[in-house]
Amino acid sequence: MKTFDFYQDRKVTCWERTQFSIEAESYKEALEIIKSWEGEDVLCFEDDKQIMVTDGETLYETSEAISPIDNGGRPTIEVFDSTGNKITDNVLQTKSCKNI
Numbered sequence: 001m002k003t004f005d006f007y008q009d010r011k012v013t014c015w016e017r018t019q020f021s022i023e024a025e026s027y028k029e030a031l032e033i034i035k036s037w038e039g040e041d042v043l044c045f046e047d048d049k050q051i052m053v054t055d056g057e058t059l060y061e062t063s064e065a066i067s068p069i070d071n072g073g074r075p076t077i078e079v080f081d082s083t084g085n086k087i088t089d090n091v092l093q094t095k096s097c098k099n100i
Contacts, residue, residue: 006087011076014063018042019055 020042024030037045046053066076068091075089 005082007080007082009078009080011066011071012063013066015059017057017059018053020046020051020053023050023052 022030022033024033042051042053045051068074068076075091077090079087081087
């Protein structure tokens with residue numbers, strides 16, 4: 001028998017952790033700076049003077065599959081042959097895999 005190679009791309013969601021430092025007169029002032037962002041990403045405010053990103057990592061253990069419904073009706077699993085030709089996707093699939 002012959003062997004045929006394929007690959008699957010799967011869209012997932014997961015958390016990223018960004019460590020940062022804030023230069024301020026007090027801890028309270030640093031908290032006020034963070035609260036002024038109103039939940040926006042620290043990367044929008046990094047300036048390498050007062051707000052400095054020091055490290056970052058992807059928290060792979062928080063990875064969760066996304067359904068096509070949660071992806072605006074677009075596929076979240078696509079299967080391709082070894083040359084990159086798309087074989088199928090999960091847009092019309094309603095089954096769920098117990099192994100994920």
